[in-house]
Amino acid sequence: MRILLIGEYSGLHNSLKAGLLALGHDVLLVGTKDGFKSYPVDIDYTAKFMLSSLLKWPVKIIFKFTKINLIELEYYYRFKKILPRLSNYDVVQLINETSIKTRPDLEIKLLEKIKTQNKKMFLLSCGTDYTSVLFAHQKKFRYSILTPLHNDPNLKKHYQFILKYLKPNYKKLHDYIFKTVDGVMASDIDYHLPLQGNPKYLGLVPNPINLEKIQNRAVNIKDKIIIFHGINSMNYIKKGNRFFEEALVIIKEIYGDKIHVITAENLPYNSYIKAFENCHILLDQVYAYDQGYNALEAMAKGKVVFTGAEQEWLDYYHLTKDTIAINALPDVDYLVSKLKWLIDNPAELENISKNAHAFIEKAHNYTNIGNLYLKHWKSNT
Numbered sequence: 001m002r003i004l005l006i007g008e009y010s011g012l013h014n015s016l017k018a019g020l021l022a023l024g025h026d027v028l029l030v031g032t033k034d035g036f037k038s039y040p041v042d043i044d045y046t047a048k049f050m051l052s053s054l055l056k057w058p059v060k061i062i063f064k065f066t067k068i069n070l071i072e073l074e075y076y077y078r079f080k081k082i083l084p085r086l087s088n089y090d091v092v093q094l095i096n097e098t099s100i101k102t103r104p105d106l107e108i109k110l111l112e113k114i115k116t117q118n119k120k121m122f123l124l125s126c127g128t129d130y131t132s133v134l135f136a137h138q139k140k141f142r143y144s145i146l147t148p149l150h151n152d153p154n155l156k157k158h159y160q161f162i163l164k165y166l167k168p169n170y171k172k173l174h175d176y177i178f179k180t181v182d183g184v185m186a187s188d189i190d191y192h193l194p195l196q197g198n199p200k201y202l203g204l205v206p207n208p209i210n211l212e213k214i215q216n217r218a219v220n221i222k223d224k225i226i227i228f229h230g231i232n233s234m235n236y237i238k239k240g241n242r243f244f245e246e247a248l249v250i251i252k253e254i255y256g257d258k259i260h261v262i263t264a265e266n267l268p269y270n271s272y273i274k275a276f277e278n279c280h281i282l283l284d285q286v287y288a289y290d291q292g293y294n295a296l297e298a299m300a301k302g303k304v305v306f307t308g309a310e311q312e313w314l315d316y317y318h319l320t321k322d323t324i325a326i327n328a329l330p331d332v333d334y335l336v337s338k339l340k341w342l343i344d345n346p347a348e349l350e351n352i353s354k355n356a357h358a359f360i361e362k363a364h365n366y367t368n369i370g371n372l373y374l375k376h377w378k379s380n381t
Contacts, residue, residue: 001374004086004118005029007095008039010293011269012126012187015208019370028089030082032075032101038268043082047074069103076102079110087117091377094121097129097165097177104173115180120377123177123184125191130174133165135194143330144190145238145287158237183376189290189313202376204316207293208369209300209360218302219280219353221346224260227251227339228279228303230272230294231265240286240330244306247335248283255343279303280349281342286328286335289313296364299325299356304342304349306335317363322355323348 003020005013008031017027030043050059050071059070079100086092092114100107115121125131128145136144145162149155156163164170178184183202186192192204229248231241248261264275272294276282281304284295288308291299295307309327314320326338342349 001091001377002026002089003028004089004092005031005095006086006092006114007031007099007101008033008041009037009095009127010207011039011297012124012207012293013093013095014039015210015366016370016373018210018212019208019366019368020373022367023370023374025370025374028086030086031095031099037272038270043085045075045078045082047071047078050074072102072106075100076106076110083110083113083117086114089118090120092118092121093373094123094177094181096124096127097170097174104169107173108176111177111180120182121180122377123181124187125184125195126187128162128165129191130165130171131194131198132191133162137163137166141193141289143287147287147330148237148240155237162238185373185376188292188308189310189316190288190308192316193289193312205372205376206364206369207291207296208366209296209364210366211300211361212366214297214300216300216302216357217277218357219304219349221280221349224258225281225343225346225349226260226262226279227281227283228262228264228276229283230267230276231263233266238287239284240328243286243328243330243332243335244283246332247339250332250336251339251343254340259343273297276303277301280353281339282306284328286330288328291325295325296360300360300364302353302357304352305356306338317359319359323352324355324359325352 003025005017005027008014008029013029017029020027029041030045031041032046033039033041033044063069098107100110135141136146149159178200181200184195184200185202186195186204187207195201229244251259252261262275262279264272267275276298282298284305284307285292289310290308290313295305298305304326306326306328309325328335
C-alpha cells in the first residue's frame with residue numbers, strides 16, 4: 001500500500017512511518033520540521049524566507065497592522081509546489097486539522113487537490129483542533145489546557161493560537177475536513193472523549209512508539225535520584241510547568257544534595273531525548289488525561305513520568321493493578337507528596353519503571369499500531 005503522511009510535530013508520524021515500512025508498505029512523510037524540534041521529514045516545505053532573521057520584524061509588523069500572515073502564505077506556496085509529487089496514494093493521513101499550516105481557506109484549496117489526486121483521506125485528531133478546543137472551552141473536561149484561562153481571563157493573549165480554532169474560518173476548515181475525509185481517529189484519550197458520537201469517528205489508535213530505536217534504561221538507584229523537567233516555552237502555561245517548578249523548589253529544600261534536578265528548555269528533539277537519558281523521574285505535563293508522545297518515549301526508556309494518567313485512561317486500557325505513570329495534577333502540594341513518596345521509596349521507582357516499559361511494549365508497539373491503522377484504512381471503503 002502507498003501511504004502519504006502529511007504533517008509532523010511530535011514524532012508520531014515518524015514512528016508510524018517506521019512501523020508501516022517494517023510491515024512492507026511504501027510511505028512518504030511530508031511536513032515541516034516543527035521549528036526548534038527539527039523532526040525528520042521526507043519532503044520539507046518549511047517557510048524559510050519569511051522566517052529568516054532579516055524579515056522577522058517586517059513580518060510581525062505587517063501581521064500586526066493587516067492581519068496578513070506572510071509565513072502562512074509561504075507555507076501555501078511551498079506546499080503547492082510539491083503537490084504534483086503527492087498523487088496516486090492509496091491513503092493520505094493528516095496529522096491534524098491544520099496539517100499544512102497555511103491559512104484556513106488556502107488549506108481547503110490544497111486539501112481539495114490532495115483529495116482528488118489520491119484514493120482515501122483520513123484525519124488524525126492529535127493536538128489542538130476545533131473539536132477538542134470546543135470541548136475544553138465548554139468545560140466538559142474536569143481540567144484541560146484551557147483551565148488556566150478559565151481561572152484567569154487575563155491570560156487570553158497567551159491562548160490566541162489555541163482559541164483561533166473556534167473562529168469562523170477554522171470552523172469552516174473543520175467542517176470541510178469532516179465532510180471530506182473517509183474517517184477520523186484519535187491519538188489518545190484527550191482527543192477520544194470529544195469525538196465520541198461523531199459519525200466519522202473510527203476510534204482511538206494509540207500513539208506508535210518505535211521500540212527498536214529506544215534503549216530501555218530501567219531505574220536503578222545507585223546514588224542521587226535525578227529529576228528531569230523539560231520545558232517548551234511556547235506551551236509553558238498550557239502544560240502546567242509552573243506547578244512542577246514550584247514543587248521542585250520545595251523538594252530541593254527538603255532533600256538538598258540527595259537529588260539532582262535537570263531543567264531543559266526549547267531543545268531540538270534529538271537533544272531533548274539525550275537530555276533525560278539518565279534521569280529517574282520525568283515531569284511532563286499536568287493538564288492531560290493521557291500521555292503525549294514525549295511521555296510515552298520516556299516511559300519506553302523506563303522513566304517514571306508525571307503526566308496524564310486519569311481514570312478514563314485506566315478504564316480504556318483496563319489497568320487496575322500496577323502503577324504505570326504518575327497522574328500529574330495542577331496542585332503543588334499533591335505533586336510534592338508524590339515526589340516525596342517516590343524519593344523516600346526507591347523500590348517504587350524501580351517497579352513503576354518496569355511497569356511503564358512493559359505497558360509501552362504491550363499497548364504502543366509501532367508495528368502493532370501500524371496494523372491498527374491499516375485495519376481502519378482498509379475497512380473504511
